[in-house]
Amino acid sequence: MEYNFRDIEKKWQEQWKAAGAYKVSNDSPKPKFYVLDMFPYPSGAGLHVGHPLGYIASDIYSRFKRLKGFNVLHPMGYDAFGLPAEQYAIDHGVHPAVSTDKNITTFRRQLDNIGFCFDWDREIRTSDPGYYKWTQWIFLQLFNSWYNRKSKKAEHIDALVAIFEKEGNAGYEIPHDKYQIAKTGKRVFTAAEWAGFTEKEQQDILMEYRLAYCGYGEVNWCEALGTVLANDEVINGVSERGGHPVVKKKLRQWYLRITEYADRLLEGLDRIEFSESMKEMQTNWIGKSYGAEITFNVKGSNETLTVYTTRPDTIFGVDFMVIAPEHDLIESITTPGQKQQVEDYITYVKSRSERERMAEKKITGTFTGAYALNPFNGQEIPVWISEYVLAGYGTGAIMAVPCGDERDHKFAQHFNIPITNIIGEHYNGQEANPTKDAKLENSDFLNGMVMRNAMEVVIKKIEEMGIGVRKVNFKMRDAAFSRQRYWGEPFPIVWKNGIAYPLPESELPLELPHVDSYKPGPEGEGPLANIGEWTNRYFETNTMPGYAGSSWYFLRYMDPNNNTEFCSRKASDYWGQVDLYIGGTEHAVGHLLYSRMWTKALFDLGYIGHDEPYKKLVNQGMIQGSSRFVYRINERGCEHLCAKVLGEIQLESFDLKKDHNGGIDFTFFSKELNKTIAVELTSQSTIAKKFESRKEHLKADTHNTTLIFISNEELLAKYVQGWDVLNSWIKSLLNSEKHYCSDTLNRQYFASESKLKDFGAEGFDKLHVDVNIVDGVELNIEALKKWRSEYESAEFILEDGKYICGTEVEKMSKRLYNTVNPDDVVNKYGADTFRMYEMFLGPVEQSKPWETKGIEGVHRFLKKLWRLFYDETKGRMWNEEKANAAELKVLHKTIKKIEEDTERFSFNTGVSAFMVCVNELIELKCNKKEILESLLILLTPYAPHISEELWHLLGNESCILDAEYPKLNQSYLVESSKEYPISVNGKLRTTIEIALDAQQDDVEKIVLGNDVIQKWMEGKTHKKIIYVKGKMVNVVV
RNA sequence: GCGCAUGUGGUGAAAUUGGUAGACACGUCAGACUUAGGAUCUGAUGCCGCGAGGUGUGGGGGUUCGAGUCCCUCCAUGCGCACCA
Structure with missing residues (x-):
């Protein structure tokens, strides 16, 4: 009886399905445990071996917890809205719903192949109206809420209206600190003023408080494509697709007021188990800083310039100001002499994405001609504009202190701005020193004070003088929450007279209408603006962004079929937080912050009982692709090769020179033969024509020229036969009296890696080949010929009879032909081997390239395990003898190790522990049921199919998925x-x-x-x- | 540019708390069995050296009785940076 994994895996997958083995109840006496994988986007390319890494880890952990007696929720679903499906629709005319559906089917089939324990009855799809009804509903809750800074939580907007009616907004400042009420030009109003506002005026004010609000924001606008582009679709100021110019454009956008939650998002990090690096990333993203806003007078102007600084102590080291190119003040303070320069600079900046601006090493900027005045000593400070200052952060203006800030220092050096040293010997004149511990010099009333202490003194002073205030700032901005796209959740909003009215709950879901074209609407609006029945009803034409559906999906899994609520309070109270969340670091600051904010808002409004969605987060590394390359010899390679041969021939009587006039590659004059020899290398397809026309030229020739026209193909054909063959062939051509013109097949030549040195650095084209037709690094030549018809007649320059490919680690992607489909691996080795091998590759947190080499070892292990029970020739091996001390020690050592390793997500060492255990049992010739049965239970989370099969072969009737986890007995492990x-x-x-x-x-x-x-x-x-x-x-x- | 992560044999990696570096595998080499082997089994395998021994965790420096692990610094690679999800 042999290990027939295909039959075994099929059999158990069917039986588990029929028995509903993975069905999870919301009602159980067992303690709950919630394991969640980050929401996958079902891409058209299907799963590659990198995707399941995290799913396998979470599956092992889920099964482990189940064996340990927990009621485990381990659901799966699809983040099904998204740009790729829409782009596919634009390119191929297929409705995104159709392509998404198809992709999901493929995804599901591939997932099933691997034997996951997902409860598919709980599957959700964000694009399903039954799901997005609730996404829209939550949006309405956010729309109808404001953040009460006094109670520090979200409350219903009606409560705010009641406050306004009673006392105005004196106690409740408008969140955006620059906003002024259009009618009064002030930020504060009384109850009486409120009552006097029109509905529109009232609604405009309320919009400034809502957690989901509408405003205006700059986007990357591409006129030629008629669409808005993501930052990474813009390269060097032009669109990635098509290379069209891209400019900044202000468009109406929805936002989430996540900034109100900044402090709570920071505080919550202390209560959850995320890696320190993850917390650090979120902390940096939120970017809380303490400092001061200081207002400077502008020389000869009524305008004032307000800057935000975290280092008010350096006020006497300010040598210039830098304001963002978008700053409102620019127009009014720029002097006539500088106007043209400033305008040119702003035009340049408009073409640049924010990313480029921040990443730019080159220092750019221009002087406005204006001077700000230092409020303490009246010193004139030149005001500059530079792209490194972003409008969205602080006040969009900084006071530059070159001796203490690296970027300011470089800027000053570049533009020859004199640098004031306020930190004495701590500044070396070469580079800035951001210390806070220096004693201040050149600093008036601060002289001699340690910088750290001076901050407080300065802030007090500026507040006394009324020229500034203490200020806490956040780098985080409100989250843009709309897209000018089709394939997303429609906003349940109706616009009437410029006022946004929420759709009543009873009208949800507001379903996405059918469109015939996915092209953008007028003026940068989304495709929905093209639909008459949509715009006639004044519906919002933006749709929600990708992260809308994924910001709350973990709640829906708890109660996926509820038609009356997004999730019943009973269900969310039972399951509570996600106990274990597995996913990549790429979500560090997007999804993970947004979903935390949504959770907090839902908690504030009383819909759920916890305010942090994820108790513990484990980051899985990416599986990268290991790309393979073949090298196609090109024209330059042939020339290089020919030159090499000619050089080697070393005919002293020939004078090698380049013929510049005739376009001939090599020309010799032989004194001995008294003739000129012209060697031309060209491709077979054009050689005959060139040869004839050259012969025509020769009629008037006085040099007695012999033409030698060699095609690249023939040159390489000789090269393939060996260096000597090539060498003597060329020699004979040179010594011949006759003209020569190649006549061979037109074909491509590929050189194995070590042969490339004969062709020079640029003598070949590096082409990706499908990794699946390469065994390690050795190319399967026949498979390559079949892969692309153009390679059918290709020739290969081998080394030791093999073609060795080049390799490189890249992202795993269809485009790079380096994807490996898990289906193929499962088909060849089985799901159990695949699961264990993915884990065996290394720590889940680590990124690594996929290599199929090595999977044999894991497969061999399962076969060895099988032979402990049944041998192909000897039959049944297992027996019911009593285990001895040595055998028990092996078992309990393994129990200890597996428990510890699984608990700390060290699955790779867990797999080796199983290998060690089986090796040792073989060594001990132990085939005892007492030992093996326990081992099977330990193995179940990692390799469920083989475990279940052997479990039953040992005579068990029950299902191993619910077996009792073996108990560790330390006494077997004691050493003396x-x-x-x-x-x-x-x-x-x-x-x-x-x-x-x-x-x-x-x-x-x-x-x-x-x-x-x-x-x-x-x-x-x-x-x-x-x-x-x-x-x-x-x-x- | 800023932020984060990772660098250990030919390869994937292990070393959980500062305590025998390289467990477990892949590959390679040698051997056994076999009509056969891409099956199975046995042994060897970081590098240098015949050996004694030396040396070795990206480079340099430091702390310590002792450093892959802690500190400083430099280098390389990968990921993220707000409309990819």
Whole structure:
């Protein structure tokens, strides 16, 4: 009886499905455990081996917890709205719903192949109206809420209206600190004023408070494509597709007021188990800083310039100001002399994406001609514009202190702005020093004060003088929450007279209408603006962004079929937080912040009982592709090769030179033969024509020229036969009296990696080939010929009879032909092998390239395990004898290791522990059911199919998925002595077996009595002996 | 540019708390069995050296009896940076 994984896996997958083995109930006496994978987007390319990495990890953990007696929720679904489907629709005319559906079917089939324990009855899709009804509903809750800074939580907007009616907004500042009420030009109003506002005026004000609000924002607008582009679709100011110019354009956008939650998002990080780096990324993204806003007068103007600084202590080191190119003040303060320059600069900046502006190493900027005045000493400070200052952060203006800030320093050096040193010897004149511990100099009333302490003094002073305020700032901006696209959730909003009215709940879901074209609407609006029945009803034409549906999906899994609520309070109270969330770091600051904010808002409004969605986060690394390349020899390669041969022939009587007039590659004059030899290399397809026309030229020739026209193809054909063949062939052509013109097949030549040196650095084209037709690095030539018809007649320049490909680690992507389909791997080795191999590759958190080499080892392990039970020739191996101490020790060592490793997500070492265990049992010739049965339970989370099969073959009737996890018995593991490593001066010299309960004195005697140690001590006496019980001994001499 | 992560044999990696570096596999080499082997089994395998021994965790420096692990610094690679999801 052999290990027939195909039958076994098929059989159990069917039986588990029929028995509803993965069905999870919301009602169980067992403790709950919620394991979640990050929401996948079902791309058209299907799953590649990189995708399941995290799913396998979470599946193992889920099954482990289930065996440990938990009621485990482990659901799966699809983040089904998204740009790729829409782009596909634009290119191919297929409705995104249709292509998405198809993609999901493929995804599902591929997932099923791997044997996951998902409860598919709970599947959700964000594009399903039954789902997005609730996305829209939550949006309405956000729209109908405001953030009360006093109670520090979201509340219904009606409560705010009641406050306004009673007392105006004096106690509740408008969140956006620059906003002024259009009618009054002020930020504050009384109850009476409120009552006097029109509905529109009232609604405009309320919009400034809502958690989901409508405003205006700059986007990357591409006129030629008629669409808005993502930052990474813009390269060097032009669109990635088509290379059309891209400019900034203000468009009406929806936003989420996530900034109101900045402090709570920071605070919440202390209560959740994310990696430190993840918390750090979120903290940096939120970017809370403490400082001051200081207002400067502008010389000869009524305008004032307000800057935000985190270092008010450096106020006397300010040598210039830098304002963002979008800054409102530019127009009014720019002097006539600088106007043209400023305008040119702004035009340049408009073409640049924010990313480019921040990444730019080149220093750019221009002077406005204006001067700000230092409020303390009246010093004139030139005001510059530069792209490194972003309008959205702080006040969009900074005071530059070159001696303390690297970027300011570079800017000052570049534009020759004199630098004031306020930190004495801490500044070396070469580079900035951002210290806070220097004593201030050149700083008026601050002189002699340590910078750190001076901050507080300055802030107090500027507040006294009324020229500034203490200010906490956040780098985080409100989250843009709309897209000018089709394939997303429609907003349940109706616009009437410029007022946004929420659709009543009873009209949800507002379904996405059918469109015939996915082209953008007028003025940068989305495709929905093209639909009459949509615009006639004044519906919002923007749609929600990709992260809308994924911001709350973990709640829907708890209660996926609820038609009356997004998730019942009973269900969310039972399941609570996601106990384990597995996914990539790429979501660090997007999805993971947004979903945390949504959770907090829903918590504030009383819909759920917890305010952090994910208790523990494990980041899975990416599986990268290991690309393979073939090298096609090109024209330059042939020339290089020919030159090499000609050089080697070393015909002294020939004078090698380039013929510049005739376009001939090589021209020789032979004194001996008294003739000129012209060697031309060209491709077979054009050689005959060139040869004839050259012959025509020769009629008037006085140099007695012999033409040698060699095609690239023939040159390479000779090269393939060997260097000597090529060499003597060319020699014979040169010595011949006759003209020569190649006549061979037109074909491509590919050179194996080590042959490339004959063709020069640019003599070949590097082409991706499908990794699936390469065995390791050796190309399957026949498969390549079949892969592309153009390669059918290709020739290969081999090394040792093989074609060796080049390799490179890249992102795994269809485009790079380096994807490996899990279906193929599962088909060849089985799901159990695939699961264990993915884990065996290395720690889940780490990124690594996929290599199929090595999977044999894992497959071999499963076969070895199988042979402990059944042997192909000997039949049944297992017996019911009593286990001895050695066997029990192996088992319990394994129980301990597997439990620990699984619990800490160290699945790779877990797999090796199984291997060690099986190796040791084979060594002990142990086939005892008592041992093997427990081992199977341990193995179930990793390799469920083989475990279930053998479990039943041992005579069990029940399902192994709910078996009782073996209990560790420490007493089997107790040791009495240990082989200690003994070092002399830190260098390992020998090992000695010493009892574990030995005391310092005993150990010293034993060690000093050892011959090897005596030898290494070289007669010297020991200074001390370090003895760490159970670890090691070190003799210091 | 800013932020984060990662660098250990020919390869994937292990070393959980500062305590025997390279577990477990792949590959390679040698051997056994076999009509056969892309099956199975046995042994060897970081590097240098015949050996004694030396040396070795990206480079340089430091702390320590002892550093892959801690600190400083430099280098390389990968990921993210707000409309990809």
